[in-house]
Amino acid sequence: MKLIVFGHRLELGGTQVNAIELAADLRDRHGFDIVFHAAPGPALDLVAAHKLIYSPAPDVRLHPSIARIKALRALVQREQPDLIHAWDWWQGLEAYSGVHLPMGVPLVISDMMMSLTRAMPREVPTTFGFVEQRDRAVRAGWRHTHLLLPPVDVDANAPGIGDGAAFRARHGVRADEIALVSVSRLAKVMKSEGLVRAIKVVGELGARLPLKLVIVGDGEARAELQHMADVVNARLGRDAVILIGAMNDPRPAYDASDIVLGMGGSALRGLAFAKPLVVIGERGFARLFTPKSTDGFLQSGMFGIGDGGAENLEMEEALDTLCQSSETRHALGEFGRSFVVKYHGLEAVGDGLAQVCHEAAMARPQLTQTLRDACRTSYYYLRERRFRVASRDRHVKP
Incomplete structure (x- = not known):
């Protein structure tokens, strides 16, 4: 044909x-x-x-x-x-x-x-x-x-495929830092809202947790996001949020992450690398990907719509939970990998x-x-x- x-x-x-x-x-x-x-x-x-x-x-x-x-x-x-x-x-x-x-x-x-x-x-x-x-x-x-x-090509997107260690070294992510990675177009419609909220959450949690948000991507919202990152970094006294631009092959970024933050295909590729995932959407939606939430995401896609409130409690709670236990991160990452292989x-x-x-x-x-x-x-x-x-x-x- x-x-x-x-x-x-x-x-x-x-x-x-x-x-x-x-x-x-x-x-x-x-x-x-x-x-x-x-x-x-x-x-x-x-x-x-x-x-x-x-x-x-x-x-x-x-x-x-x-x-x-x-x-x-x-x-x-x-x-x-x-x-x-x-x-x-x-x-x-x-x-x-x-x-x-x-x-x-x-x-x-x-x-x-x-x-x-x-x-x-x-x-x-x-x-x-x-x-x-x-x-x-x-x-x-x-x-x-x-x-x-x-x-998702689960052979080309798998743990160890990208050189995560080299990526962390290149971008100054220390071994004791928890790398929160987002791979996304930095569009002002739909895409950037979750990143705006993520930067705010890192600004709140970063005083007591070793979070480092790495944003991979480019677009018209980059200048606004960079300004927010500069403000948070100055307040925390460290580079807690960095924007590194677009990557033709973002697999090293996924491999380097401890937690992936994303929606749609980016979220699925993060799961393919056996990384725990926080799914984001519009109007403040943020939800941890767990065995209990899979049915909902199969029905509605790797996306969601929140209540539009200014608070970011769901994202804060999800990140706080993942930061407390490397065992939890590993278990959810392994589950996510099996989910993607089975359905996607x-x-x-x-x-x-x-x-x-x-x-x-x-x-x-x-x-x-x-x-x-x-x-x-x-x-x-x-x-x-x-x-x-x-x-x-x-x-x-x-």
């Missing part, structure tokens, strides 16, 4: 890594002929490392984009694919309106966002990243839904995606259903003014 994987800008984000790793898995284990189509960015190195055939897409700010649709149509005419796999709603709309409807090329959309996008077509096979979101889609009228849990292993997720792709390529939707769905999609798109900026922070509620 020839498959065009249609992604967004190749930034260092969870969805981009998922798309790249799953594309390589479909090629290597299922014999797919893959062309990866996305705007260039730092994650292009990962595309090259997986030896994927790459076709650049225009890098634009507004979606749907005529330039991107033209580029995709030209690629389809040249490659004659059996299927297009579009990641996220803006690629989905461009592929749907520009290729699927006028050219009849089968389409699968993967929507990894945290809430439903009503302007998406409901007759196109669509995957969702957690159980609760898939169930919402079914209730809202999507007829071909599938669960695609975020995958790349091969298991790739097998499911391969089946979805084969079914979508063979499906022949009825014309009346297609026309009705196209009208409904156009109505919702125009009503909700979907012609908007799709920046790198768009993994949030639209």
